[in-house]
Amino acid sequence: MTKIRFLFRLSLLSILIGATSCLLASTAMAEEYVSVVKDGVNIRSGPDTTKEILWTVFKGFPLQVTDQQGNWSKVVDYEGDTGWIASSLLAKEKTLIVKVETANLRVGAGIDYELVASAKHGVVFKPLETEGDWVKVKHADGTTGWVASRLLWPN
Structure with missing residues (x-):
């Protein structure tokens, strides 16, 4: 009886460790942000060059990898x-994209700073640094x- 209970606990522990590993791996994959390496790259409906082109993206366009x-x-x-x-066609370099109609760029990290551009x-x-809820960016x-x-994605 003791040997069976030990094997049951060992099996249960193995299942829990395996499930945790899978969860951590999928979480890490779900948060991988990349950018496109050149202009005119096609996003397709499936993992093959014969699949339908859904849209085309440009160099630096940010994407989140969810599966491979x-x-x-x-x-x-x-x-x-x-x-x-x-x-x-993907680089590990993270880029940010404006997700609202207009975003103001300021001299400093806050709404009280002078506008640089819109x-x-x-x-x-390209993100340079962060300060609180603000990101210093470079075009x-x-x-x-x-x-x-x-105002940016991903944030």
Whole structure:
């Protein structure tokens, strides 16, 4: 009886460890943010070049990887649209995209600071640093400023 109880506990422990590992692996994968490496990259309906092109993205476009299948990554964008992209077209560099109609860039981290510029929906930035709920960003044209993180994706 004791040997059976021990084996039962050992099996239960193995199941719990396995389930926890799977949960942690899926959580880590669900939070992997990447960016597209070049302009004109297709997002497809499935993990194959013969699958339908759903939309096309540009260099620096941020995506969240939710799954992988072979050399393909299943991704979601800032509007919640999902599709598949060849993994070789993704970089680990995180970028941010404006998810509201207009976001103001400021000299400092707060609404009391002077405006530097405004950015429209869909403009992409490279994050430089954070301070509280603010992110200092840099645009490809060299413009830098602070933006409230709630106006950007991912935040």
